Amino acid sequence: MKQLLKNKLAVAALSILVFLYLIIIFADFIAPYSKNYSDRERAYAPPSQIYTINERGKISWPYTYNYIREYDSNLMQTVYKQDRTHKYRIKFLGKGENYKFLGLIPTSRHLITTEEGGCLYLLGTDINGRDVFSRLLFGGRISLTIGFLALLVLFPIGLLYGGISGYFGGIVDTIMMRFAEAVMAIPSFYLLIILAAILPPNMTSSQRLALIVVILAMIGWAGFARVVRGMVLSIKTQEFVLAAKTIGAKPLRIILKHILPQISSYIIIAMTLSVPSYILSESGLSFLGLGIQQPDASWGNMLKEAQEYTNIFYRPWLLTPGVLIFIAVVSFNIIGDTIRDILDPKKKDAN
Amino acid sequence: MKLIKYILKRIIQVIPLLFIVSIISFFIIRLSPVDPLAELRLNPSISQEVLQKETKRLGLDKPIIVQYGLWAKSFVKGDLGITSSGEKVSVKIKERVFNTLILAFCVVFMTWITGIPLGIISAVKQNSFIDRFLMVLASVGMAIPSFFFAILLLIFAVKTGWFPVGGLTSYNFSDLNFFEKTLDIAHHLVLPVTVLFTISIAGLQRQMRANMLDVLDSDYVKFARAKGLSEFKIIFKHALRNAINPLITLLGFEFAGLLSGAALTEYVFQYPGLGRLILEAVMKSDINLVMASLMIGSIMLVLGNLIADILLLITDPRIRT
Numbered sequence: 083m084k085q086l087l088k089n090k091l092a093v094a095a096l097s098i099l100v101f102l103y104l105i106i107i108f109a110d111f112i113a114p115y116s117k118n119y120s121d122r123e124r125a126y127a128p129p130s131q132i133y134t135i136n137e138r139g140k141i142s143w144p145y146t147y148n149y150i151r152e153y154d155s156n157l158m159q160t161v162y163k164q165d166r167t168h169k170y171r172i173k174f175l176g177k178g179e180n181y182k183f184l185g186l187i188p189t190s191r192h193l194i195t196t197e198e199g200g201c202l203y204l205l206g207t208d209i210n211g212r213d214v215f216s217r218l219l220f221g222g223r224i225s226l227t228i229g230f231l232a233l234l235v236l237f238p239i240g241l242l243y244g245g246i247s248g249y250f251g252g253i254v255d256t257i258m259m260r261f262a263e264a265v266m267a268i269p270s271f272y273l274l275i276i277l278a279a280i281l282p283p284n285m286t287s288s289q290r291l292a293l294i295v296v297i298l299a300m301i302g303w304a305g306f307a308r309v310v311r312g313m314v315l316s317i318k319t320q321e322f323v324l325a326a327k328t329i330g331a332k333p334l335r336i337i338l339k340h341i342l343p344q345i346s347s348y349i350i351i352a353m354t355l356s357v358p359s360y361i362l363s364e365s366g367l368s369f370l371g372l373g374i375q376q377p378d379a380s381w382g383n384m385l386k387e388a389q390e391y392t393n394i395f396y397r398p399w400l401l402t403p404g405v406l407i408f409i410a411v412v413s414f415n416i417i418g419d420t421i422r423d424i425l426d427p428k429k430k431d432a433n
Numbered sequence: 434m435k436l437i438k439y440i441l442k443r444i445i446q447v448i449p450l451l452f453i454v455s456i457i458s459f460f461i462i463r464l465s466p467v468d469p470l471a472e473l474r475l476n477p478s479i480s481q482e483v484l485q486k487e488t489k490r491l492g493l494d495k496p497i498i499v500q501y502g503l504w505a506k507s508f509v510k511g512d513l514g515i516t517s518s519g520e521k522v523s524v525k526i527k528e529r530v531f532n533t534l535i536l537a538f539c540v541v542f543m544t545w546i547t548g549i550p551l552g553i554i555s556a557v558k559q560n561s562f563i564d565r566f567l568m569v570l571a572s573v574g575m576a577i578p579s580f581f582f583a584i585l586l587l588i589f590a591v592k593t594g595w596f597p598v599g600g601l602t603s604y605n606f607s608d609l610n611f612f613e614k615t616l617d618i619a620h621h622l623v624l625p626v627t628v629l630f631t632i633s634i635a636g637l638q639r640q641m642r643a644n645m646l647d648v649l650d651s652d653y654v655k656f657a658r659a660k661g662l663s664e665f666k667i668i669f670k671h672a673l674r675n676a677i678n679p680l681i682t683l684l685g686f687e688f689a690g691l692l693s694g695a696a697l698t699e700y701v702f703q704y705p706g707l708g709r710l711i712l713e714a715v716m717k718s719d720i721n722l723v724m725a726s727l728m729i730g731s732i733m734l735v736l737g738n739l740i741a742d743i744l745l746l747i748t749d750p751r752i753r754t
Contacts (some may be wrong), residue, residue, distance in 0.1 A: 154732065216499055235584065260449060260453060261453060261526065263450060263453075264454045264457055265457065267450055267454050267731050267735050268454055268730070269452075269730045269731065271692075271693035271694070271697070272692075272693065272696065272708075272711050272726070272727055272730050273736065275711065275715050276458075276461065276711075276715055276723060276727065279716070279718070280461070280462065365578055365580075366579070366697050369697070370700065370712065372715075385580070385584075386582075387599060388584050389584075389701075394584060394587070395588070395591075401581075401585075404581035408576055408577050408578065408581070410573075410686075411576035411578075412572055412573065412576040415575060415576055416572060417730065419572070424580070
């Protein structure tokens with residue numbers, strides 16, 4: 083940990099991640115709107131401009147204008163114009179929609195809002211007139227936690243599977259490993275979309291989330307189990323395992339209590355290293371419309387709207403989730419790389 | 434002779450593997466609540482006769498084990514059934530597999546001819562500015578979601594008009610002569626290849642760097658240095674050969690990653706490859722097509738690994754013992 087903090091790049095990555103996770107924890111408070119707030123009158127409104135200098139050239143309290151939708155018959159499309167007749171001042175800790183702070187304390191204070199009647203879309207709105215900025219925060223809740231959830235499902239399976247296979251060896255090992263190899267032989271993204279596609283459509287969003295987590299875990303366990311097996315193979319001939327055997331400990335007890343704790347450091351590394359790949363998988367799946375479904379937000383399904391050319395050209399704010407995915411994954415990768423470097427014995431000698 | 438025996442042994446090992454793959458994919462799909470012929474029934478242009486033939490071919494009235502047997506039998510024979518729009522699955526898959534292979538070969542070729550030199554540079558100039566720069570570039574390439582990058586490139590293509598937007602061929606493709614046809618395909622391939630190249634270059638470059646560092650640290654390189662060989666000769670005559678060998682194993686993995694990674698890229702670029710085919714099939718719940726492309730995808734992956742293994746056997750005599 084100390085070594086990790088010595089590396090400037092790793093510290094930067096870690097701070098970014100801490101920042102992102104804090105933001106999604108306090109999403110209800112920070113976001114001006116709730117996840118399901120929608121203003122049908124203002125679909126695809128551009129980001130609100132915030133001004134700090136008033137029309138007389140003096141510095142004033144930050145304010146914004148509302149957008150009004152108009153149809154431009156020359157361009158044959160709807161355009162948004164600022165309604166300059168009424169200023170709305172930005173309010174900090176103002177009242178907005180009701181929510182429960184951290185899921186416990188009911189309140190209606192939001193970090194940033196406007197005066198009554200004003201709209202504050204920091205990153206514009208989507209097709210349903212929902213605030214992109216707010217949805218980014220709520221979407222982050224799913225996108226940034228789903229990797230860890232999948233790992234929680236995958237690790238016990240992989241550990242036990244690899245442990246049993248490596249410990250017993252022989253025909254058990256052969257059969258179990260052939261099966262794991264077969265799972266690995268199916269191109270993982272193909273398997274992912276097929277599993278996601280056969281989910282029954284009439285599920286609640288939390289059920290769906292749980293199943294997506296399970297599916298992500300189904301892809302990753304085989305590779306993990308194989309590595310665990312390799313490590314168990316090398317550990318099981320050591321004396322303490324023999325000692326446990328002579329005392330008469332049952333195989334499962336030996337695997338769980340004696341062998342698996344030995345490889346716990348590997349588990350921690352594998353955890354940080356594989357989180358980004360799950361973030362990418364989830365976003366890819368949701369991007370195709372097979373993952374997290376509307377009205378729930380995830381960074382992947384928010385990017386779904388970026389599939390249309392008109393959106394990319396005229397509404398570039400819809401691309402922001404992609405930038406966030408990128409930032410999160412880069413940060414995870416940098417931390418993973420740093421940890422790997424620190425634990426690499428060869429590199430230690432060099433220093 | 435010994436080499437041939439090893440290769441044969443390795444090939445025979447593949448057969449049970451594919452058998453298990455087929456069981457897994459069959460049961461995943463068949464145990465799901467999707468009716469395999471639902472789409473076919475909805476299509477008015479499919480006659481009752483064809484439907485009955487398909488029901489019989491899939492053995493839908495029989496227990497699931499028998500169904501698997503029937504399916505496997507027809508698969509081995511090369512009869513993959515028909516798609517929901519009534520075309521032959523085998524014909525459709527054949528052209529898609531070819532397209533995906535073109536894409537994969539281009540990407541592998543590009544990554545190898547750039548990744549290896551870059552890896553060598555990083556290793557030789559370890560911890561220099563250029564090494565760090567390449568490291569950062571690699572992590573950026575690895576982290577950008579493929580579909581997002583593809584979208585950004587599409588914007589670029591539309592704005593500049595330098596590249597065609599999606600597809601593999603232009604509308605006037607059939608009027609072109611052979612040379613123009615090749616050029617046309619290459620033109621369409623640039624963007625998808627760029628996306629996949631960006632994603633897969635990082636792994637190769639890093640691996641090459643690590644291998645090279647390992648090799649440069651070994652006794653025979655130290656000996657060569659002590660002998661007074663030039664650094665150029667040491668790197669290209671002694672170190673390089675040994676550093677490249679482990680990369681051949683990576684070739685198999687890279688191919689696997691490409692198959693999966695290509696699906697999203699193909700989807701965004703509307704590239705007619707296997708990945709997009711399986712996506713379309715999944716969306717339309719076209720079971721015959723899904724099953725077949727899943728199997729073909731797995732076979733390609735297994736074959737890719739097999740070829741990598743055989744290449745390694747040929748280049749590295751130590752493994753044969």
